[in-house]
Amino acid sequence: LKKLIGVIKPDFILTEIPPDRFEAAMAEFQKTGAITEPRVRVFPEYVNVIFPLTREMKFEIIPTAGWTKIMNDERSRKLRAISQDPARKADWAEYQAAEKRSDEMLKAAGNPNDPYFIHTDEYDRIQDVGLQVYNRLFNMELGLGGWDNINIAHYWNIEKALEKYRYQGKRFLITYGAGHKGWFIRELRKRDDIKLLEMKPFLDKVK
Template sequence: MRQPTIYFHILCALLLSIISCKQADKKEDAFKKVKNEVLVLGTIHGGHLTDSVYTTNYLKRLIKNIDPDYILTEIPPNRFKAAYDGFKRDDSISEPRTMRFPEYVDVVFPLSKTIDFEIIPTAGWTKIMADERGNKLRAIRQDISRTADWTAYVAANERTDSLYKASGKVNDPYFIHTNTYDSIQDIGLQTYNELFNEELGLGGWENINIAHYWNIEKALEKHRYQGKRILITYGAGHKGWFLRELRKRDDIELLDMHPFLDAIQE
């Protein structure tokens, strides 16, 4: 009668070992699954060189305060190596597309020498797409049968501009990082999208945002549950579109920009 008892104890020990291993695995999985923190920084491109507040120096202080692990940029992946190689060679950017963005030329690339973060190119832009979009928009503007569409497009842009100026907060980084700002931008952008997105093909507003965000999502998936801080830097008009998509994810924690803006006030 002792033999079954021995077997019973052995079986119990095995079961306890299996349960213990599973619990350990669960604890390890829970430890590994730490959500990344994500912030979306709306930039004003050339405006950073002329604005009295939202300057490149302001951006430097802000990004230092955010202290990201990864910066997702409005640089196309196929242009990034040329930009980065040039910067490593002589501390300057000569790649034509990247040169358009002071936030990268004067801020992000120089900061990469003193702050430990990885620059990830995520723009869906291509020159062919941009040229085709420009040509199609010129054709629409000159087509007398499309006068009503073009008039509606211009009127929506003027409405956005007037509301923006009426706010008295032109290029104010606090205002740019609000839902109100996104709503004002949407007046012009949604009209543009409804009228021309399909016709403009890859250069349409919805379509280019999908292309940008596809690359952003690839980066988010690659670094999922690493407990890192990810900063997305794009022209401010894209911010509302991206935030709507990012809010659908349950694997990240979206951070508000305002506390970081508060922290760098002099």
């Protein structure tokens, strides 16, 4: 990842870090070289690579996650209740079946951990097999933690960064869990002021 970011040469890295957690994490890193902030430390790519790279490269980390602990706890509570509710047995079974089907399709199509495969439209389509069922069944019920809803919250912050630097020729690297990629790309392709770069040429440089 360190080599990949080196060849991408981003001006900004948009991260799956909530804005209200970023300042504490960055202050801690600058003071001690380590990060213990609970939400940030769960991402090894940030703790081990991106934060340390700020000492070697000139890019700005922008926190763009719409995540909050309250939202996450509420989503977990509601999903647990749904999974245990006899009246929702059919919905839960449909969701689990879709997730299983998506996992099987990913394994059949390629290595789910291969960055070349991850950065394809096929990967996004297969992820959607499970995610769209999850979204249809539970999005409204899960409130801010629903699939569409949380992506809207993430993307709102991403768009704020894009708007701030519109037409300035800046390069942005978005770093989120791979499941979010398809949702974001569908929205990003609606914009006529940005150019989406394929990841393959950059991956080829760090083989």
